[in-house]
Amino acid sequence: MLKQSAGLLLHREVSGRTEVFLVHPGGPFWAKKDEGAWSIPKGEFEEGEDPLEAAKREFREETGVVVTGKFQPLAPLKQRSGKIVYAWMVQGDVDPASLKSNTFSIEWPRASGRVQEFPEVDRGEWFHLALAKRKILPGQLPFLNQLETRLASAKAGPAAGRK
Numbered sequence: 001m002l003k004q005s006a007g008l009l010l011h012r013e014v015s016g017r018t019e020v021f022l023v024h025p026g027g028p029f030w031a032k033k034d035e036g037a038w039s040i041p042k043g044e045f046e047e048g049e050d051p052l053e054a055a056k057r058e059f060r061e062e063t064g065v066v067v068t069g070k071f072q073p074l075a076p077l078k079q080r081s082g083k084i085v086y087a088w089m090v091q092g093d094v095d096p097a098s099l100k101s102n103t104f105s106i107e108w109p110r111a112s113g114r115v116q117e118f119p120e121v122d123r124g125e126w127f128h129l130a131l132a133k134r135k136i137l138p139g140q141l142p143f144l145n146q147l148e149t150r151l152a153s154a155k156a157g158p159a160a161g162r163k
Contacts, residue, residue, distance in 0.1 A: 007042025
């Protein structure tokens with residue numbers, strides 16, 4: 001069965017610049033990785049589950065924050081693994097210092113027999129688009145490009161496309 005994930009791309013305007021909220025995955029594998037390691041808050045969902053509701057749930061589980069607003073779908077992305085990722089852009093704000101992520105358990109160090117618990121997300125930050133494009137996982141970069149295009153179109157107004 002094909003794996004599917006859903007997430008939210010939270011954005012805001014600060015001093016005329018678009019910023020996006022990204023999270024850094026927790027756990028030992030990601031601890032020393034930065035550029036190309038950040039993600040939109042997202043997670044897998046089951047067949048038959050509403051993808052938007054899954055995206056809202058995953059955001060809440062990874063950040064402790066409930067997001068409301070006008071959710072606009074972005075074109076889904078197929079990852080190299082074959083997984084399909086669905087995302088919605090939504091304007092909002094969140095204080096990164098207030099994040100509270102759920103946790104997962106793994107044997108660490110490997111083959112040690114010790115099971116340790118780690119947060120799914122160890123931190124979140126707001127990034128202006130140019131920096132976010134360097135920080136985000138390469139497979140999710142098209143979400144930022146879609147957001148940028150949509151926001152530029154909205155700022156240009158309906159007359160921009162007419163001659």
